[in-house]
Each structure stands twice: as C-alpha cells, then as structure tokens.
Amino acid sequence: MKSQAHHKRSRPKAIFIRKYPSKKTNNSNSNSNSKCTMAATASQTSAAQNAAYDIPELYRMRPAVVDALETDSSAMQQDTIEECLPFLLGEEDLGPRNVHGIPLLDKQRHLNFLRKQLGPLPGAFMAADPSRPWFFYWCLAAMSLLGEDVAFYREKLVETVRPMQNATGGFAGGQGQMSHLATTYATILSLALVGGEAAYDVVDRKSMWHWLGSLKQPDGGFQMAIGGEEDVRGAYCQTYEGGISAKPSVEAHGAYAFCALGCLSIIDSPHRGIPRHLDLPRLISWLSSRQYAPEGGFSGRTNKLVDGCYSHWVGGCWPLIEASISGPQEGFAAEAATPATEARSLFSRNGLIRYILCCCQDLSKRGGMRDKPSKNSDAYHSCYVLSGLSLAQHKWTMKSARLDATVLGSDEWVVTPYLEGQQIFSEDDRLATTHPVYVIPQHKADDIRDYFVNKAGF
C-alpha cells in the first residue's frame, strides 16, 4: 500500500484545472454544461489513478454546481480544493491507507507533539503568554482523546495554575494578569481533566462566585473580564442566516454556534432550551451548509474555507441538535443499540472523518493536527480536530433529562460507537469519547460535579 502511494505521486497534476470554465465562452447559464465536462474529466482520471481505493465520487470531484463568475472567495475556495484533493485521493504519501483510501491515525506522533506543547516552550511562544491555560486544556483534552491518562500532569498543573488565580476571583492567562472568563473556563476544564481533590480544591469558589456576579450585564450576557468585551461566549444571538453570531446582528460564525448551544444545554436540557431560544429549522439548515465537498470538512461561515477546528465547533453542535430534536430517549439502552434503531446522521460522518484523517494530520516529525494541509499543526487544532473525529466516530444520546431548568446539568447522556453504514476508519483509530456539552471525558465531568455537589458550602 505504501509503495503504491509513493508511486502515485507522479500522477499528471490535472484532475482539476485551476482555471474556472472560461468566462468568455460560457455565460452564467452554462454552468451545468461545464459541470458535466468537469465531472467526466474528473471521473476518468480518478478512476485510473485511484482504482485501488474505494473513495466515493463526492470526495473526488468538484461540487456538482459551480458558478462561472470568479471572485476572491471562489478563487480561495478553488485553491483549497486543489490543496486537499491530493490528500483525499491517496496521491500524497500518508503511509498505508485502507481500502477506503483513509490513512491511519498516528496516535504516537500526535501524543509526542502534545507532550512537547506542554513542556518548556521557546520565546517564540511569547504571544501565548496571556492564553497559557488554553494550552493546558487543548493538550490535556487531546491527549485524553488519544487514550492517554493525563492524571500524571495533576501536580504540575496544580502548581502552574495556582498563581494564575486572582484573590478577587477567577483565573487569568498568567501571573499578575486579570481574570478572564475564557482562561477560567480553560483552567477549570484542565483541572477536571487531571481530576482528583488536589486539583479541584485549587478553585476558590467563593471569590469566583463573586467575580462571576460582577461580570454579569443587565442584558443577561457576561463580560469576559472586568471592563472586557461581552459576546456570545457569554450569551447567544441568532442571525438572519440561521447561525449564531458573537453579538446581535454580526455575521453567523461556527465557533459561536457551539458556545451558544452548549450554554443553552447547560441552562436547561437541549430539547427545551434550544428550541425555546432559537429558530431550530434555520439553525439546522445553516449548520448543515457548513460541510463542503469534496473536502468533507466544515467551514465556520458562509463562503469561507474549511478548517479542521470546525470539526468540533460545528461538528460538536450535532449531538446537541439531535438531542433537541428527539428529546430524551428514555427507553434507549446502549447495549441494545443496533444500526436499525439508529437515526441517520444529520451530517456526513464519512466526509468529516476523511477530511480529518487525510488533510488534518501532520505526519512529519512534528506531528499534531492542523487547519488544512498548508497550515502548521498546533495545540488548538489538535484538540478540536480530534474532538471532531471522536464525535464523528460515536453517537451521543440524551437518555434522560432533568425535570426542569432549575436542576443544573443533570441530563444523562450515553454514548455508543456510531454503527450506521460502513466504518471507513480502522478500529485501532477509534478515539476516546468526550462529553457533548463539556468537551472532556464524561466520567471526568461526573467526577468534578459529584465532588462539588457533595461538598458543604464553598
């Protein structure tokens, strides 16, 4: 298989020509004709090149409908397709691929990358000074997904984050900085990931409670820091497109969609909270539009490019959307889950898994996951790409819901491998699972919750 992949590299580089169907010869109504020509060319070439792999046509060809008019956006989209295709088609050497044309997930390589990201970093990481807690979360979460026991980092993490907590409540990005909601979120999740009382007890809950209260705004949102900005990371705003934006009426954006749905799923069970505040049909349509072919990955906004991190930001919306459509599945038993009882997926898992394993792995010495092949891997993408891969491999079902909104966070979720259709990835590459709302392993979320529920006072 590997030698084949090598051999393929010398293919004529012409599956898709860079140029769009000529504007001179085609008017805007001739798109369907040009599409047919393109399709024919594509299938002939790819049939010859990739006979060894069973790659659906969808991931080998340009979309069925493409406009003649070229603009900056369409040129960048075309560049991205060209960038991804050799990876998707099996022409790029990514080691052995299975019959579906999917390379293996190089867990060891990615783990090495993540370990390094948690180790001493060179001065070039200076810009990360105010966001170090994110590095803890991204790396620990990604390592957990790869099956690593991160409790090993407990002591170091505790020692590192303790001085980042301010006496006035909350965690900052570093010592002597101001507390910030984002870095506090990342710190708490990191502490939950390493687990154990020593980690939980770092949090000064009383001062944090006061601090959170002081961030709350009259409109129901939260400032990110005292004097800081207010956005959907503390509230939610649906736009005319159906997606969610950072502030009312700004453009809909994938990352804010997950934040809003996650927030609504914490405040109340998703089947109540989400439809109560959002136009669900428009939201689903917009979310579904985020997935592109042939790339298979998600984009963050209309007419923007795919990026591996949206595997989580957009991909992570689907379990919450499914739960809000179906409500609690009281009779659902994980053991009894069979393909026959599984609903079809609202997004293409095949496409997402393809994009992640073919385009998002850095298989050089560096390791780690990335936005797209032309970008460098980093901790952020490693976390959210792997989180997206995990959710594409599994199905989360809300088994029972809390009685009402006043009971915080007691919805019961169960997870099973996703069994519908053909499994295109190797079973060895199945990741650990991650809670659809908290984005840490379910038992870690349960542990920290149980600890504080049973604790008297602050």
Place this chain on the structure above:
Amino acid sequence: MPPKKVPQKTGKLDPVWAKPEDLKKPETVSERTQRRVNLSTPYHGKDLNDLTPEELKIYSHTNLIKPISEGKISLSVKAEREFWKFVNKEKLPIRHVRDNYDWGKDKNGKDIASYTIEELNQRKIKQARYRALSLFSRQFVHLRDQAKRQETELAEIEIEEERKRRREMAALKKELYGELTAKLVQDPVYDDIIPIPMEEPESALARIAYPDFYAEAISYLRAVMAGEEYTPRCLRITEHVISMNPAHYTVWLYRFKIIQVLDLPVPNEIEWLNEVALNNLKNYQIWHHRQLLLDYYYPKIADDDEAVRKLAKSEIDFVNQILAEDTKNYHVWSYRQDIVAKLGIWTVAELGSTQNMIEDDVRNNSAWSHRFYLVFSDPGQSTKDALPTEHDPKVPAIIIERELKYTRDKILLSPQNQSSWNYLRGVLRKAGRGMSTEEGFASQFAECSGEGGEKVTSSHALEMLADASVETGNVEKATLCFTRLAKTWDPIREGYWQYRISQLKEQ
C-alpha cells in the same frame, strides 16, 4: 619586520638576561605579557639547579630586594639611596609580572590576550568611558534623591541627559561584554519601580522562555498594576508591552483605565491605535480597546453634530482601510456595526460603501451581513429590537422591494452563491412573505423533474423550491426536490435532506 634598534637604545636598562626576542616590540597582548614575564623574572621557567653561579646570584638578589621594592620594609633615606643605586647597577627587575594572567574573553568569545595592543587600548578607552558614565549616572541618582527630599524635581533636560547616558552605557555594555540592558532600566523615569518578576517552578506546564526584554516589561507592568498607578510613564509601559505582544488582554484593559484616569485625548489614542491595528490585522484586543475608547469619548461630543459626523467619517474611513486588506475580518465588521449604532451612521454612504464590497466580491458574506444590519436595524425604518429572523411590519415596502431586486440581481450574477440566497430568505422573513413568493424566480436556476436531464445551476434555488413546496403543502414535489438535492445536487448534505424528507412524512 627588520630588527629595530630599540634594544640598543634602551639597552642600559635591560636586564642582563634579556634575550633579543624579548626586546622586540610585541604585537599582541599575550606576546607583551610573555615578554614582560621573561624580563621581570630572571631565568623564567628554568630549574634553579641549572643556573650558573652568576645567574644564581642575580636570581637571589632579585628575590632579596623584593620586600623593599614592594614597600614591605622601610629603610632610612640614606640606606634607600644606596639600595636603588645597587639595584640600578645590577639591573635587577623590581616588578614581577604574574605568569598565566587571564585577560578574559570579549563578547564574541575571543580571548582578549589575542588582541593587538591597539585593540586593547581602544577597549580600555571604552571601559573608562563606561566607568565615567556610571559615575555621572550615580551622581544623577544622588542629585535626584536629594531633590526629592527637598520636594523639588530635577529639570527635564537633566533627566533627558541621564536617559542618553544610560543609552550610551547600554550600548557600551553590549559592545564590551555582549550584555543586553533591558529597555526600561535605561529610562530613569522607571528607577523607583521595583519590578515583580514572574516566578514559576521549572516544572510549570507550557513554561515559556520569555525573551529578556519581554520578561522585564511584564515585570514592570505587574509592579505598576499592583500599585494601581495610572500615570504617563505607565502608559509608556503598556505601549512597550503591546509592541511586543498585542494579544496581552490585561495590558489593554489597564491602558484604557489610564486613559480614563488621566483624561487623555481620545483622538491621539486612536491615531496611535491605527498604526497598531494596521500592523496586527488579526488581533482582537485592539478592536475592543477602540470600542471602549468610543464608548468613553462619544458622550463628550454627543451634542456636537459636526464633531460626531467627523468622528463617524474618520472611523469608517479607517475601518474601510483595514477591510481593504482583510475583507472578512470578523472583529472589524463587528466594530463597524457598533459604530453604526453608536454614531448613527444609517446613511446612504454607509450602504454604498458596503455595497462596494459586495460588488468587489459578491461572495463576501460579511458584507452581506452588514447590509442586512444597515437595512433592517435602521431605527428610522424598523422595529426596535426586532429579531433578525422575525417579520417586521415597520420596514417600508419600498425598502423590501429594493432589497429583493438587489439580491435577485446578485443571484443572477452568481446563482450558486449562498450568501445572496441566505440574504433573500432573510428579506422574505422580514417582509413576512413565504418562500413560495420567489418560486418563479428560483425556478430559472433549478428544475426538479427527477430525470437525468434536469438542469440545475443553483442547489440553493432547488432548496428554495423545496421549501416553497413545503409551504404550499406539495409534499410530493418537496420530497422530489430534497431527494434530488441528496442524490445529485448537494450530496454532502444528504443526511440533512433525508431529515427534511422524514419531517414531511411526520406532517
């Protein structure tokens, strides 16, 4: 080099054991040292047993005079005169140069001993200059402290001189020893700040090896923040930190506080900020800072229409400048909406400027989103706080028609552009109209025959036909459209189209 006559000239004073090569002019420092050792230490390196009686005599005399020549024994005037007479006569060396003297290394790791004599002299001049400057600098500190005690201050010119002096000292230190002097200690204005360095255990996670300049700046920042100081010198520290790391959110919030406390002129700050923004297109804190500045500044000029108009123009001009570089910058578009609302820029010019961006790239969804905001949130022609997804009867019909026409034109230009289709749906929602009202328009881009030859130049048009059919209760046609989308025209979304079909069955 031809042998010089130097040995003969000074021959009188040369010790008797001087070898000719010891009398040559040395070229390097190490040569000179070696020669001095040879001349000052009789029979240097020789075993005492190997010396001739004559040599041994000189050797022992040399050692005997040592305590006197080194001043350890004092003699009477007469005795001393006799002593020196004898020493001169015997040409005994009175100074003893230490062997294996370590000259040290320069900043490049080069041994100073390998310098030429001239190079060493140059270095010595610089060292002397540095020492002299240090003295002046210490004097400055002394005078300033004295002034402080007398509750006066030194003249600005003296402070400026000290600043220059420290810069020169820093340059000399770097040149001589390769030592970098952090930036803030070079400015006497910061002398009284006791920096709070970051102390982290070696084992801290993702520990960053901060460059010295950054570490210094941050430690000063911590100190002034902890002291809740809001002065011009703190403003300069924030500027220094921002120049190195504009992502540092704390420094921005602190900077804003300083501006408020000192009531600094906002236009100056904005001018400075423009430069920073142009150099950091993807930075987010800059735009939040700008928004805070505006929130703070606007009430001060709110009553002056002319001033507001001027500010609105300069802000939009700058935003346009940034958007020309980065057409979909989320934070910049977000800021643009803020200032439209705050400064009341619900103008034809603003609509036109946004429209230009759509004309440049009809797929620029950020520009479409801004247009939607301009049209449907304009307080003059819309209901306050109406949701973007709900019908607003207050929007005039003429506006609805204008928007529909504009959007249809753009769809004709690029039928598969989802931005314009989403906009069209948005307008229909605002107008309280169904998708079926655009069925005729959409059908020119898509037919849904379910046959092989069907013509589709826009999958979004096909989706609209499907939604129109759902509205009118034509389940059969809707199912067919969704099926065609799933199978042929937009198969990556097959799961979604199947879901839509399953919904039809439920109804």
